[in-house]
Amino acid sequence: MFQSVTSFVALFAIFIATGHTCPSIINRAEWGARPALSTTTLTKNPAPYVVIHHSDTPSCLTFTACKQRLQNIQEHHMSVNGWEDIGYNFVIGSEGTVFEGRGWGLKGSHAKPYNARSIGICLMGKLQDNNPTAAQLMALESLIECGVEKGKITTGYRLIGHRQATKTACPGDKMFRILKNMPNFEPKPR
Structure with a gap:
């Protein structure tokens, strides 16, 4: 785990x-x-926004656990929320694996009114009170x-962060603090 945002930024620069x-x-x-029930392309492609989320579920520390968690998230999004697919374009497991959600160039269901002009990326874990892992930040x-x-x-x-688009605590206080120090953070999105 990074001791500070500064150490993360320095390591990322080397990466x-x-x-x-x-x-x-x-x-x-x-x-x-x-399979997705339907797909829609982004209205702005390439995407001018990247929206960060957290799953607000326990961390998954193995590929198998993250894969199962991702299947559960998709099931919830489609069967409970009634969406055509998982809401995010990509999901990053706690161990750093990047999973394709809807993928590049497709409209998500993750942050109105940004869905048609953004790439939504979800980090697995409860990032309200817990920091994302170093592997997640590097993958992001x-x-x-x-x-x-x-x-x-x-x-x-x-x-x-998702909270800048909709009234929510997502992506969690810990992740949002890190997000504010990342390149291209937009404090007042339009």
Whole structure:
């Protein structure tokens, strides 16, 4: 775990300087996703916003546990919320695995009114009182940079927390404090 945001930023700078920006992404088939009922492309592509969430569920510390948690989240989103698929574009397990949710270029169901113009990324865990893991933070930064590199996220993207779009505690106080110190954080989104 990073002792401070400063140590995380310094480590991330080293990570990016080595040219390792695109993480391995576990695709939908690999984690056992149900088929989406429908898909809609983003109205703004590449996405000008990245919206960060937390799952508000216990951390998952193994690939198998994270995969099961992700299946449960998708089931809840589709069967209880009535959405056409999992709400997020990507989900990052507590151990740092990046899972494809809806994927690049598709409208999510995660943060009105930003769904059609953002990439929604959820970090698994209860990040109200717990810090995200170092592996999650590295994967998050790597995924965002990968999106920029691939032309899926605009170069001058705006980074926001879910609470800035909707009345909610998401992505949790601990994660939101870190988010405010990350590159491209937008204190007053439009």
